[in-house]
Amino acid sequence: MTIQILGSGSGGPFQGRNFTAQLLRVEGEVYLIDCGEGTQHQLYRFRARYEKVKQLFISHLHGDHVFGLMGLITSFCLKNRTETLTLYGPPGLRQMVEVNSALAGVRYPYPLEVVEVDTEVHQKVFESTLVEVYTVPLAHRTPCTGWLFREKKRHPNMRSDKILEYQMDYASIRAVKSGADLVLADGRVIPNEELVIAPPPPASYAFCSDTAPSEHVAEWVKGVHTLYHEATFTNEHTEEAAISGHSTAAQAAEIARQAGVGKLLMGHFSARYKDLSVHLEEARAIFESSYAVEEGMVYEVRREGIIS
Amino acid sequence: MTIQILGSGSGGPFQGRNFTAQLLRVEGEVYLIDCGEGTQHQLYRFRARYEKVKQLFISHLHGDHVFGLMGLITSFCLKNRTETLTLYGPPGLRQMVEVNSALAGVRYPYPLEVVEVDTEVHQKVFESTLVEVYTVPLAHRTPCTGWLFREKKRHPNMRSDKILEYQMDYASIRAVKSGADLVLADGRVIPNEELVIAPPPPASYAFCSDTAPSEHVAEWVKGVHTLYHEATFTNEHTEEAAISGHSTAAQAAEIARQAGVGKLLMGHFSARYKDLSVHLEEARAIFESSYAVEEGMVYEVRREGIIS
Numbered sequence A, B: 001m002t003i004q005i006l007g008s009g010s011g012g013p014f015q016g017r018n019f020t021a022q023l024l025r026v027e028g029e030v031y032l033i034d035c036g037e038g039t040q041h042q043l044y045r046f047r048a049r050y051e052k053v054k055q056l057f058i059s060h061l062h063g064d065h066v067f068g069l070m071g072l073i074t075s076f077c078l079k080n081r082t083e084t085l086t087l088y089g090p091p092g093l094r095q096m097v098e099v100n101s102a103l104a105g106v107r108y109p110y111p112l113e114v115v116e117v118d119t120e121v122h123q124k125v126f127e128s129t130l131v132e133v134y135t136v137p138l139a140h141r142t143p144c145t146g147w148l149f150r151e152k153k154r155h156p157n158m159r160s161d162k163i164l165e166y167q168m169d170y171a172s173i174r175a176v177k178s179g180a181d182l183v184l185a186d187g188r189v190i191p192n193e194e195l196v197i198a199p200p201p202p203a204s205y206a207f208c209s210d211t212a213p214s215e216h217v218a219e220w221v222k223g224v225h226t227l228y229h230e231a232t233f234t235n236e237h238t239e240e241a242a243i244s245g246h247s248t249a250a251q252a253a254e255i256a257r258q259a260g261v262g263k264l265l266m267g268h269f270s271a272r273y274k275d276l277s278v279h280l281e282e283a284r285a286i287f288e289s290s291y292a293v294e295e296g297m298v299y300e301v302r303r304e305g306i307i308s
Helices: A039-045 A069-078 A093-103 A160-165 A170-177 A215-220 A235-244 A249-259 A277-284 B039-045 B069-078 B093-103 B160-165 B170-177 B215-220 B235-244 B249-259 B277-284
Strands: A002-007 A021-026 A029-033 A055-057 A085-089 A112-116 A124-127 A131-137 A145-151 A204-208 A226-230 A263-267 A290-292 A298-300 B002-007 B021-026 B029-033 B055-057 B085-089 B112-116 B124-127 B131-137 B145-151 B204-208 B226-230 B263-267 B290-292 B298-300
Touching (some): A002 A039, A002 A263, A021 A039, A021 A145, A029 A131, A069 A085, A069 A093, A085 A093, A093 A112, A131 A204, A215 A249, A249 A263, A249 A277, A249 A290, A263 A277, A277 A290, B002 B039, B029 B131, B069 B085, B069 B093, B085 B093, B093 B112, B145 B215, B215 B249, B226 B249, B235 B277, B249 B263, B249 B277, B277 B290
Parallel strands (some): A029 A055, A085 A112, A204 A226, A226 A263, A263 A290, B029 B055, B055 B085, B204 B226, B263 B290
Antiparallel strands (some): A002 A298, A124 A131, A131 A145, B002 B021, B124 B131, B131 B145
16 A cells, blocks of 8 residues: 655645645555645646546545646546546535536536545445545544545465465365365364465555544544644644644644554645754654655555655 | 736646636736636746736636636635735636635635626726726637737827926926927927827737637737637647637637737647647748747737747
């Protein structure tokens, strides 16, 4: 599971930072998270292969998280898309899409579905063969939800040397893959763990876009490999963070510490900060594995501190 | 009068071309024309001083001309704007702004007005001290109007040497500026044209965003100094132009020739063209002073062929 950052700023396209958007990949599956103005520009700029995206998750309807949506889904029309696209987001998302589409005269050659979720409840809203996606209610000035992506537990892989050694047939292989031990013709029992290669532990990623610090959030994202948490401000502007329903880097780090996550990715930086060294310093004093995201970069969700 | 190009492409942010938007300046006055996605990014990128803009003219509601509007007018909120902003555009513009503003929770600290114009009639819709703006009905797939900017005739400037020579008082100066001859104490009459420097002829600029070729347009923009006319396609794709309600470079040039304009600026290029030499060649065969616009460039409206 990897996450590519398409935007790391808030407020305006300043300091080389675009509005919030991210691309999550799990093997062949691609998910888009938030879609600020210029997201399609960033996708093109970074040569990101996103055409296979089938689900797009919008945290809330503030412009810096959604004003690129209409442009993106309109551009899909020109690409002769035929596959269904499903948008998940807060109440109001459907009206936004329907009114803009009608006024702009967009006729979608592909099925476009909108699923409005309850932003006040932590629950599973989507499931594919590889992942489950949950809402993570956030504390912002408008209905707003984070998104928690959990990889499903995978079947183990068979050891090919053992298949040969014990001349295993398909029925035995299927049984062993599902967890059974192998009983040989002579009655010997080969324990399951000797026959398989354990799959990697399921990766988990939590995206918390715009939020004041929330203990509930820390509970819901407990133990994820990677937590993205907004860190709009530094300690100097703690009061402004509280008034505007945002977090400081230190507050984001405190959530990461409480939740015991693998690493913290910080973003949604206010345009006033040219340099992010204060964010990093203040966060790392509380939670060592804190990083300030960089646009275009792809982060490995599972590994701590590794940036590819 | 100058025009700065903020976007020259159609369909997507490809080939280094953004969606349509332009900035028109007449001395201290600034006007924005169309506002495709990423317009605020382009304004920032080109360090364009646009904060003084008070009127924004939208040709039609297709996304590549309007999906940057919400982002721009929301960003004005963060800049503590207090001055009224008036949006001119086709019917539906008000609903688009109102619905998006309500859903995105935008509260404007400045008065925001929307004027929906009749896109089927050529008429004056706005007037400042320096310019008049007229609609130019276009032939597109949706209600669409071009915009014609005409500088007003200016008062001539007094020749300072003549003020001294004839010891003119304020009353005489005022009379001469309004066109009167000067009658001296000894009865001699000094003709007006000897006392003043004639103002430059009023500049005129026509913006025709998305349109099939139209003889009416050629009539309405007759004799303008600069005509911006879309030239989405080359001759090779004339049929596609007709189907989609667009023009080829040759058709744009033919309109420029019929209208007898000073120069033609072509834009709204389809993403399929990496190189614009065919557009230029086909246009110049019909109308010599044809140019393919470049993003960020500022064009002098009055002078033919001059690019600053």
